[in-house]
Amino acid sequence: MTSTNKTRRNAFGRAFEVFGAAIAATAAIQNHRRPAKRHLDVLGMDAKSFEHLK
Numbered sequence: 776m777t778s779t780n781k782t783r784r785n786a787f788g789r790a791f792e793v794f795g796a797a798i799a800a801t802a803a804i805q806n807h808r809r810p811a812k813r814h815l816d817v818l819g820m821d822a823k824s825f826e827h828l829k
Contacts, residue, residue, distance in 0.1 A: 792817055 796817035800810035812822040 796814040800814045800818060803810040803814075809826070815822045815825055
């Protein structure tokens, strides 16, 4: 497998990871729950500062 194919596969995996974290965080917020820290980390959000949002 060439490095281009590996890079492409990693990019797709990362895109699915971000998309899944966004869906999970949105579902948590819609159900009046705090999103999981790992989902916020994937999205680049600080979990501590998220606690102060209302």
